[in-house]
């Protein structure tokens with residue numbers, strides 16, 4: 510086995526001010542957390558992450574059951590925040606859900622800090638502001654919970670995600686390295 514080191518950023522934002530949440534793009538809807546949607550979150554997480562750099566950093570993203578377990582770990586935490594947990598859905602003209610295509614979750618840490626977990630948009634739905642919309646909804650949820658400081662962690666080479674976070678006002682506050690064991694062929 511060989512160790513590979515992935516550079517990661519911890520990024521933070523202050524959400525003391527009002528968070529302006531844009532409406533979803535046409536043909537999409539944002540869906541708040543409900544216990545019955547755990548499987549949908551897991552499935553979208555899998556589709557969003559399986560071919561991305563984070564699947565190398567966190568192998569649980571490589572299969573659906575891993576994503577399901579990760580979702581269970583998040584939502585059964587006592588500090589899970591349903592208000593910060595959203596799905597994006599593609600809808601038909603009547604507003605009926607055709608397909609879920611984006612996910613984000615939130616938890617509270619150390620009583621006073623919000624933590625964004627696993628923002629993911631299925632590849633065919635990217636670049637339509639759905640990731641931005643989901644993240645802003647999560648930030649609004651933290652603010653409603655009285656949390657002013659929110660953080661997330663992102664792999665430094667995930668350039669698109671880092672750019673999105675910077676655009677919304679997140680700033681890098683710490684750089685870490687995550688060691689991952691990989692089989693040598």
Ligand SMILES: CC(C)(COP(=O)(O)OP(=O)(O)OC[C@H]1O[C@@H](n2cnc3c(N)ncnc32)[C@H](O)[C@@H]1OP(=O)(O)O)[C@@H](O)C(=O)NCCC(=O)NCCS
Pocket residue numbers: 557558561563627628629630631632634635636637638639640641642662663664667668669670672673676
């Ligand atoms: C990062 C991610 C959530 C962005 O979702 P999105 O819905 O495309 O985001 P938006 O449309 O709101 O914003 C697009 C931004 O994301 C970036 N982006 C990343 N991948 C993209 C893609 N395949 N297509 C279009 N834009 C992409 C663009 O650079 C764009 O930034 P810009 O507006 O500054 O140019 C999405 O690419 C994704 O799910 N990636 C894989 C999972 C992942 O790495 N998540 C982040 C974990 S920390």
